[in-house]
Amino acid sequence: MLRLSGVESFYGASQVLFGIDLEVGAGEVATLLGRNGMGKTTTVRAILGLTPPRQGEIALDGQRLDGLPPYRIARAGIGLVPEGRHVFPTLSVRENLIATARGGGWTEERVFALFPRLSERAGQRAGTLSGGEQQMLAIGRALMTNPRLLILDEATEGLAPLIREEIWRCVEALKADGQAILLIDKNIDALLRLADRHHIIEKGRIVWTGGSAELAADEALRHRYLGV
Numbered sequence: 686m687l688r689l690s691g692v693e694s695f696y697g698a699s700q701v702l703f704g705i706d707l708e709v710g711a712g713e714v715a716t717l718l719g720r721n722g723m724g725k726t727t728t729v730r731a732i733l734g735l736t737p738p739r740q741g742e743i744a745l746d747g748q749r750l751d752g753l754p755p756y757r758i759a760r761a762g763i764g765l766v767p768e769g770r771h772v773f774p775t776l777s778v779r780e781n782l783i784a785t786a787r788g789g790g791w792t793e794e795r796v797f798a799l800f801p802r803l804s805e806r807a808g809q810r811a812g813t814l815s816g817g818e819q820q821m822l823a824i825g826r827a828l829m830t831n832p833r834l835l836i837l838d839e840a841t842e843g844l845a846p847l848i849r850e851e852i853w854r855c856v857e858a859l860k861a862d863g864q865a866i867l868l869i870d871k872n873i874d875a876l877l878r879l880a881d882r883h884h885i886i887e888k889g890r891i892v893w894t895g896g897s898a899e900l901a902a903d904e905a906l907r908h909r910y911l912g913v
């Protein structure tokens with residue numbers, strides 16, 4: 686489904702990604718793990734065409750994405766829930782969902798079924814929602830674009846444990862539904878439970894790829910690259 690090979694990206698003259706190989710299979714939940722500043726967000730920006738790769742390839746279901754402008758990449762089927770939420774604060778919950786809607790299986794009703802809290806607040810201005818509710822709305826809004834691949838960048842950061850669990854339940858439901866997802870998050874225990882495939886990034890390079898059982902069993906690896 687999504688495949689990055691040898692992706693190198695720069696901010697001006699400063700190289701940040703040194704050959705990223707990453708894969709998310711159809712219906713798979715994959716992760717990108719690593720400490721702060723290792724290049725996770727830059728990898729997401731490379732996928733979206735915001736920090737376009739100077740080397741390497743990015744393909745979605747065989748279609749090359751690298752070199753396309755960001756709006757074409759989004760339209761090709763990449764949905765992003767960015768770090769820090771970014772819902773439209775003066776629009777209502779319902780208006781936020783409608784704003785990004787594009788024909789497909791996801792409707793307002795389905796998003797409300799996934800997050801009943803949002804349905805109770807459908808007419809409320811998004812800026813007045815709690816942080817957790819805004820995050821649910823950000824996920825709902827990304828789903829309304831009917832993405833082939835959904836990317837969650839630090840979706841549970843700063844959320845209370847109960848709300849975090851609710852986000853993980855949503856990811857689980859989406860996975861059961863066959864949605865391909867790329868997760869970036871610090872909650873390794875949840876990721877071990879949910880994900881099929883993990884990638885560890887260190888200073889702009891993927892240094893390890895494997896499944897949850899291998900990662901769970903390798904304490905030295907987790908300690909070395911993730912500090913946990």
Ligand SMILES: Nc1ncnc2c1ncn2[C@@H]1O[C@H](COP(=O)(O)OP(=O)(O)OP(=O)(O)O)[C@@H](O)[C@H]1O
Pocket residue numbers: 696699701719720721722723724725726727728
């Ligand atoms: N706009 C920018 N200009 C120059 N360098 C940048 C820019 N954004 C990030 N960097 C640098 O690129 C490197 C990778 O940053 P990136 O944000 O991708 O890391 P990250 O793994 O997502 O970390 P975090 O979890 O802290 O967000 C860091 O060394 C960072 O300082």
